[in-house]
Amino acid sequence: MGTLGNLSYRVKVPLALSAVIVVASAILAAVLGAQIYADARRDLLANAESLGRTLARALTPAMLRDDVWQAYETIVAPLAGETADDSGRRSITVVDADGNIYASSDPARFPMLAPAKQALGAAVDKLVSSGDEKSPRIVEDTAGKAILVAVPIVADDGTRLGSVVISYSQDVFLPRFLTTAERVILSTLVALVALVPIGWWFGRRMAGPLVGLAGAMRRVGEAPPTELAQGLHRSGDEIGQLGTRFEQMLVELEGKQRLEREIVAADRLAAIGRLTAGTAHEINNPLAGMLTAIDTARKHGEPDPISASTLSLVERGLQQIRHSVSALLVEARFEARALTPQDLDDVRTLLEPEAATRQQTLNWESHLDRAVPLPSTPTRQILINLILNAIQAAGLGGTVSCRIQADEAQMSFEIRNDGRSIPAELMEHLFEPFSSGTEGGSGLGLWVTYQIVEQLRGTIRVRSGPPETEFAVALPLGAAA
Amino acid sequence: MNDEHPLRLSRRRFCAAALGLAAVVPRVAFAASDAHIRIGTTSVILDNQVGFLHAWRDYLQPRLGRPVTFLQRGSYREVTSMLLGDELDFAWVCGYPYVRNRAAWELVALPNYGGKPLYRSYLIVPVTDISAKGFDVLAGKVFAYSDPDSNSGFLVPQFEMLRTGIYPPTHFRKTFFTYAHHKVVAAVADGVAQGGAVDGYVWETLALRSPELTRRTRVAHVSDEYGFPPMVARRSLDRATYVLFRDTLLSMPGDARGRELLKQLNLDGFLPPDDTQFAGIARVLDFVASRERLPT
Numbered sequence: 183m184g185t186l187g188n189l190s191y192r193v194k195v196p197l198a199l200s201a202v203i204v205v206a207s208a209i210l211a212a213v214l215g216a217q218i219y220a221d222a223r224r225d226l227l228a229n230a231e232s233l234g235r236t237l238a239r240a241l242t243p244a245m246l247r248d249d250v251w252q253a254y255e256t257i258v259a260p261l262a263g264e265t266a267d268d269s270g271r272r273s274i275t276v277v278d279a280d281g282n283i284y285a286s287s288d289p290a291r292f293p294m295l296a297p298a299k300q301a302l303g304a305a306v307d308k309l310v311s312s313g314d315e316k317s318p319r320i321v322e323d324t325a326g327k328a329i330l331v332a333v334p335i336v337a338d339d340g341t342r343l344g345s346v347v348i349s350y351s352q353d354v355f356l357p358r359f360l361t362t363a364e365r366v367i368l369s370t371l372v373a374l375v376a377l378v379p380i381g382w383w384f385g386r387r388m389a390g391p392l393v394g395l396a397g398a399m400r401r402v403g404e405a406p407p408t409e410l411a412q413g414l415h416r417s418g419d420e421i422g423q424l425g426t427r428f429e430q431m432l433v434e435l436e437g438k439q440r441l442e443r444e445i446v447a448a449d450r451l452a453a454i455g456r457l458t459a460g461t462a463h464e465i466n467n468p469l470a471g472m473l474t475a476i477d478t479a480r481k482h483g484e485p486d487p488i489s490a491s492t493l494s495l496v497e498r499g500l501q502q503i504r505h506s507v508s509a510l511l512v513e514a515r516f517e518a519r520a521l522t523p524q525d526l527d528d529v530r531t532l533l534e535p536e537a538a539t540r541q542q543t544l545n546w547e548s549h550l551d552r553a554v555p556l557p558s559t560p561t562r563q564i565l566i567n568l569i570l571n572a573i574q575a576a577g578l579g580g581t582v583s584c585r586i587q588a589d590e591a592q593m594s595f596e597i598r599n600d601g602r603s604i605p606a607e608l609m610e611h612l613f614e615p616f617s618s619g620t621e622g623g624s625g626l627g628l629w630v631t632y633q634i635v636e637q638l639r640g641t642i643r644v645r646s647g648p649p650e651t652e653f654a655v656a657l658p659l660g661a662a663a
Numbered sequence: 664m665n666d667e668h669p670l671r672l673s674r675r676r677f678c679a680a681a682l683g684l685a686a687v688v689p690r691v692a693f694a695a696s697d698a699h700i701r702i703g704t705t706s707v708i709l710d711n712q713v714g715f716l717h718a719w720r721d722y723l724q725p726r727l728g729r730p731v732t733f734l735q736r737g738s739y740r741e742v743t744s745m746l747l748g749d750e751l752d753f754a755w756v757c758g759y760p761y762v763r764n765r766a767a768w769e770l771v772a773l774p775n776y777g778g779k780p781l782y783r784s785y786l787i788v789p790v791t792d793i794s795a796k797g798f799d800v801l802a803g804k805v806f807a808y809s810d811p812d813s814n815s816g817f818l819v820p821q822f823e824m825l826r827t828g829i830y831p832p833t834h835f836r837k838t839f840f841t842y843a844h845h846k847v848v849a850a851v852a853d854g855v856a857q858g859g860a861v862d863g864y865v866w867e868t869l870a871l872r873s874p875e876l877t878r879r880t881r882v883a884h885v886s887d888e889y890g891f892p893p894m895v896a897r898r899s900l901d902r903a904t905y906v907l908f909r910d911t912l913l914s915m916p917g918d919a920r921g922r923e924l925l926k927q928l929n930l931d932g933f934l935p936p937d938d939t940q941f942a943g944i945a946r947v948l949d950f951v952a953s954r955e956r957l958p959t
Contacts, residue, residue, distance in 0.1 A: 250839035251807070251846060254855050289854035294805050295837060 192393045196385030203377045211370045218362045226358075227331060230348045231318045233260055233274075234333030237346045241276060241335050245284070245343040250294070253285040257346070261287050271351040275302065276335070278344040302330065302347060327352040391415030395425055407432035443610075451613055451632060458615065462511035469504050473497065509626050510615060512633035521558040521593075523550045526586060529565050537573050537582060544573075545583040554588050555660045560634045561593075567631045568597040568653050575601035575651060588659070592640075595655045604646040612644060699730045700904065703742040703754035705892075706809065706843040706865070708928060715927055722920055726911045727904075738842050739812035752900050753908060758890045758944045759814035768895040770936030771905065772912040776864055780891045780934050783863035784815035786823070786884035787851050795858070795883045798824045798834065806835040807856035809844045814944055816844055819886050820860040822947045825954045845869055845876075852879035864891070868929040889947075890940035894933070909936075 189197075237257060244252035257274040275286040277298040286292035292301045302323075318333040329350045335343045391414075398410040411432055414425040476497045479485065485493060526548050537544040565584075572582045576599040585596040604612065611617040613632040616625035635642045640657035700723075704716065716733040723731045734751065736742045739760055746754045747767055761768060773780035788795045795801060798820065809816025817840075824831045839856070841847050844865035851859040863885065870877040894912060896905050915921030916932040925932055 248839075250805075250837070250855070251841040251850060254850070254853075255846075258853075285855070294855065 190393065191389040192386060195389040196382040199381035199385040200378050203381045204374065207370045207374055207377075211366050214366050215359075215363050218366070219359050222358045222362070226350060227320055227329070230331040230350065231320075231333065234318055234331055234346050234348050237274065238333045238335045241346060242337060242343065245276070245278070245335055246337060250285055254287075257285060257287050271353060273349045275347045275349065276344055277302075277332075277347055279342055284344055298347070302349060391417075391421040391425065395421060395428060399428065402432070402435075407436045447610065447613070451636075454614055455633060455636070458510045462507045465503065465507050466511075469500055469507070473500055473504070476500070509630065512630050512637070519558050520553045521550075521556045521561050522553045523548065525558045525562055526550060526565070529562055529569070533566065533569050533573070536570070540573060540577070541579050542573060542576055543581045544569075545581065547583070547585045549587040550593075554593050556593060556638070556657055560638065561657065564631050564634050564655060565595060565597075567627045568595065568655070571627055572597050572599035572601075572651075572653075575599045577601050590659070592659055593657045596652060597655075598650050598652045600650045603648060604644070604651055609644065609646065613642075699732045700727055700753070700908070701732050701734060701751045703734050703736065703745055703751040703756075705736070705739050705742050705754070705756060706845070708755065708865075715924070718927075719924055722924055723908075723911060727907055729904075739810045743812065746895070746897055749897055749899055751897065752904065753894060753896050755892060755894050757810075757812060757814050757892045758941050759818050759948065760812050761890075761893055761895055762941050762944045762948055765938075767898055769898050769900075769905070770938060771894040771896050771909045772933035772935065773893050773937060773940060774891045774928075775931040775934050776891050776929075778931065779888070780893075780937065780940050781888040782815065782891045783888055784819035784823075784886040785861050785863045785866050785882045786820065786858065786886075787848065787861055787866065787880045788858050788883045789851055789854055790879050790881045791854075792857065792881065792883075797827070797884050798829055798858070799827065801858040802829075802834055803836045804857035805855070806838045807847045807850040807859035808838060808840050809847045809859075809861060810840060810842050813844075813862070814889060814892075814947075815862040815886070816847065816860050818944070818947055818951060819889065821951050823884070823886060825951060848876055848880055852876055858883070862892075864929070871929065887943065889943045893936070893941075 186194075237260070240256045241253055243249075244256060253276055257276060261272065261274065273286060273288040273292065275288075275292050275298070276284040278284040281298050283292050283294055283296050283298050283301055285294060286301075318331060321330045321332070322328075323330055329352065331348045331350075332345045333348075334345050337343055394413050394415055398414060401410055411429045414429060416422055416425060476493050479493060480490075530544075530546050530548075534544055565586075569582065569584060572584075576582050581600050583596075583598045585598075587594055608617065613628050615629040617628075632642060635655055635657070638657050640655060642656075643654045645652045645654070716735075720731045720733060734742075734745070736745065739757055742751070742754050742756060743760045743764065745751045746756070747764065753771060756768075761770075776782055786795075786798065788801070808820070811817055821831050824834060835858075839850075841850055841859075844862040847856075847859040847861045848866060848869055850856045859880075866877060866880075866882070896908070912933040913935065915925055
């Protein structure tokens with residue numbers, strides 16, 4: 183049972199269907215066989231009785247005249263043409279009124295004048311002994327494995343002259359039965375040859391969706407959910423419902439996984455932010471002191487040329503450090519001025535030449551028709567950073583689209599480009615400082631953008647994959663004020 | 664033939680006038696008006712040979728100048744009584760009925776069987792019986808005769824038994840008649856009877872035609888030679904018809920068609936009538952009649 187239980191439904195269902203077909207065919211064949219046997223027997227006995235009546239009538243004059251040869255010719259005639267094989271199975275014997283054999287179609291086995299009881303078996307007694315019986319009788323001689331049909335030979339005045347006994351060996355049915363049974367079995371086999379492949383095919387077809395579902399479930403975690411969902415059977419039946427439900431679970435799972443990734447990324451960015459801010463403050467304090475000291479040394483000391491050049495070198499280095507640190511340390515200056523549609527037009531005016539130099543199309547779609555309560559400078563910086571990145575990514579002759587809209591609750595930007603997609607390994611660390619592989623970039627553009635969005639309590643999302651990459655920013659209105 | 668019509672007319676008048684004469688007149692009128700030559704056959708040759716008799720009829724008709732009808736009957740007795748009753752003109756009968764009816768019948772021709780008009784009676788037993796050489800060991804068995812009026816199939820075996828001190832009526836447990844020689848062969852071959860008396864010529868002819876039947880029998884005893892069943896005519900037959908028929912039979916070996924028919928009969932031809940050939944049968948009949956109360 184265990185091994186059978188472990189079999190795939192791909193095998194089990196066709197196997198079960200085939201088994202049902204085979205069993206049904208076998209039952210059908212058996213029922214037909216039994217019917218054939220019963221029919222053969224009934225026909226045989228009916229024929230025997232009818233033959234017996236005919237013979238009894240024909241034998242009456244021969245018996246009256248004691249014409250043995252006439253009697254013999256009469257009973258041999260129906261058997262003419264039978265093969266030697268058949269003749270052993272069927273014999274016709276005339277028994278006289280005294281219970282002795284008068285004539286037999288098989289004189290060797292049933293010699294003339296021998297007692298019928300001795301030759302034909304005890305059963306014959308029941309058939310021929312009772313003198314008053316005028317109707318045919320059928321007796322099965324189980325010992326001799328024969329069926330005896332006896333028809334009395336009666337003179338016109340009703341005197342019983344004897345009986346015709348037609349004896350069939352039990353296996354006389356066998357050839358008749360076998361011939362027909364062979365035909366039934368043959369037809370059944372032909373039907374099976376046709377039906378079993380249909381059953382097999384049908385079974386596989388039925389099991390297919392289940393097997394597909396099981397396969398998809400087994401590969402959860404190995405393949406992307408969208409790919410898993412592709413091969414599923416879609417219908418209203420139970421397996422179809424399972425498939426639909428499974429697909430929903432895959433979608434939910436994917437959402438959950440994305441959310442987890444986002445949380446991890448956000449946590450990491452927050453940690454990096456804190457680290458960066460802390461480090462920047464720690465650096466900025468001594469840095470300011472050092473720069474002041476160099477300035478003082480320049481103004482009040484009289485350094486020799488070598489010292490002067492050294493001081494200059496050190497100052498440039500420190501200035502670079504300050505520059506980098508201040509870039510890392512994003513501190514949005516929240517001035518009171520709200521963002522106006524004019525600000526956005528300025529951004530467009532500023533960036534259009536940049537796009538033009540790369541022969542790009544800049545689709546600008548702004549639905550802002552009023553001032554919104556967002557600090558204009560950082561908001562513009564977000565927009566500029568993202569559009570510049572997009573222009574960078576779109577490459578020569580590409581297309582960059584910018585869509586801006588605002589409602590009561592929030593303002594959103596969607597910046598798209600049709601350039602190369604962002605590699606998956608980069609996506610994880612996209613907003614981290616110095617993660618960008620872009621040539622010529624500082625590696626801080628997205629970091630700064632992220633920091634500003636964070637400070638404005640907004641969200642930023644990236645979706646990248648052929649044919650385009652999209653950055654979507656949503657900023658709540660009035661939250662930062 | 665031309666003077667037969669007035670007789671026929673007179674018959675009608677007679678029938679109308681006197682019913683008493685009607686019983687006599689029809690026979691005369693029938694015999695005189697019937698243009699057919701009627702020949703009776705028995706199982707002295709293989710009977711049930713309808714095709715052969717048709718061929719023989721077609722052979723005889725142009726030669727006799729008259730239509731020929733062959734009549735077959737179930738037993739010798741019927742053919743005998745038909746010939747005696749002038750219902751037949753000729754009949755191929757057994758020597759035994761001939762000897763008993765010599766006064767009414769006239770020999771026409773004797774079949775030439777192997778150069779002689781003679782044949783024998785065979786005692787046959789099933790081929791499984793390898794010991795029997797005569798009737799003695801068949802005591803208490805079932806025995807098949809062909810016909811009570813047959814020489815080879817009844818009279819000769821009676822004679823053979825009586826001659827050796829066997830009393831036929833009680834010797835066997837049961838006897839029966841098959842009314843045809845070849846059926847005696849079948850009865851013995853099938854094992855219905857353990858012995859049978861059969862015309863030797865018929866057995867030999869069967870051995871040629873149906874060897875599978877005779878092979879199942881064995882000839883246990885062969886009798887002396889007796890006169891072959893002859894072709895006879897009623898004495899009342901007109902001479903011209905008698906002579907024409909006799910000469911036609913005697914001349915059969917002279918043409919191809921006749922030889923072909925004789926070949927089918929397994930005969931060489933016909934020999935002229937010779938009553939002395941039947942002396943043997945007459946002696947046997949006398950002997951048997953003296954021991955038993957057989958009709959003479």
